[in-house]
Amino acid sequence: MLGAAATRRPPKYESVLARSETLQFSMNSDVLTGALLRTLARAKPGGSFLELGTGCGLGTCWLLDGMSTGSRLISADIDPRAQAIAREELEPDARLTFVLGDGGEFLERSETRFDLIYADAWPGKYTHLEHALALLKHGGMYVIDDML
Numbered sequence: 180m181l182g183a184a185a186t187r188r189p190p191k192y193e194s195v196l197a198r199s200e201t202l203q204f205s206m207n208s209d210v211l212t213g214a215l216l217r218t219l220a221r222a223k224p225g226g227s228f229l230e231l232g233t234g235c236g237l238g239t240c241w242l243l244d245g246m247s248t249g250s251r252l253i254s255a256d257i258d259p260r261a262q263a264i265a266r267e268e269l270e271p272d273a274r275l276t277f278v279l280g281d282g283g284e285f286l287e288r289s290e291t292r293f294d295l296i297y298a299d300a301w302p303g304k305y306t307h308l309e310h311a312l313a314l315l316k317h318g319g320m321y322v323i324d325d326m327l
């Protein structure tokens with residue numbers, strides 16, 4: 180059983196969640212997934228991270244909360260309305276870069292390799308899986324959920 184500290188919500192969590200509800204966005208990562216993402220991000224100080232499917236930025240919050248100051252996160256989504264919430268809430272964080280566009284196209288052209296890929300959209304999970312795995316560094320981590 181996880182203690183309270185493990186599921187302490189990251190900064191911006193509550194405001195991102197509230198704004199996602201006004202958009203009736205129903206695909207936010209849940210708390211246990213977020214807590215896992217934060218823990219994994221902590222395991223890669225100075226790491227390079229990729230999130231496919233920003234949504235409104237809830238998973239992004241958790242990743243940022245685990246990342247060291249020298250880490251970098253790219254988060255891509257094809258939906259400008261959802262990603263706008265994440266941009267407005269989180270963009271001041273210089274470790275974070277948003278990409279608005281198709282995740283599959285991003286994977287096809289990326290020359291960056293990653294310590295962790297959170298594939299939370301169809302591209303990188305149900306399509307372009309080989310592209311995503313090829314972009315992982317040695318010892319990199321590939322994380323997916325919503326497989327049921």
Ligand SMILES: C[S@@+](CC[C@H](N)C(=O)[O-])C[C@H]1O[C@@H](n2cnc3c(N)ncnc32)[C@H](O)[C@@H]1O
Pocket residue numbers: 206207208230231232233234235236237238239255256257258261280281282283299300301302
């Ligand atoms: C499960 S939600 C992401 C939730 C978010 N990662 C979180 O932690 O709260 C899936 C997202 O994938 C996006 N998406 C769907 N098709 C996509 C595509 N082809 N390329 C990029 N993003 C896509 C959707 O717009 C949606 O915001």
